[in-house]
Amino acid sequence: MDDLYLGIDLGTSATKAVLVDGAGRVVARSSAAHSDSRTASPGRVDPGPWGRSLTEACAALGPRVAEVTAVLKRAKRTILVENNYTCQLGGIIREQTGISLDHEVPKYDGRPFSQEEIVEALTKVVETGEKRVFISHLSA
Secondary structure, eight states: OOOEEEEEEEOSSEEEEEEEETTSOEEEEEEEEOOOGGGSBTTBOOOHHHHHHHHHHHHTTGGGHHHHHHHHHHOSOOEEEESSTTOHHHHHHHHHHSOOOSEEEEBOSSOOOOHHHHHHHHHHHHHHOOSBOOBOOOOO
16 A cells, blocks of 8 residues: 555635645545534534534545545554644544544644744654644744
8 A cells, every 4th residue: 555644624614635645646635514613602612513524524535535544543653733722633533533643733823834833843743752742933
């Protein structure tokens, strides 16, 4: 089986999934809309719509779905990079697949990730084995 990389973007209105091979070519991509999850009550979020859209987006990858699970199961290391302090996507992945990710790299200042931040955080995870490495660069 070729090396595959799974990318998941849990956005405001949809979950997007993409499988990329070792050469960087997109093998499959999908998207599944989810309803506004902020309807639970003020200050509360219902993760149900996120879980359903995650399942739908991964299922829509077609015949490669079994490979997604296989990639996660045989991965030497899994790292979640998320713009959320609590890394909710990791919880949804665990809930839907039974697979817990090894490391978390959260950023929670609302700013987009820079390449430098991601490289620095991933390098720290690989070199130190830390479970949780925060990204918090304040420069624009």
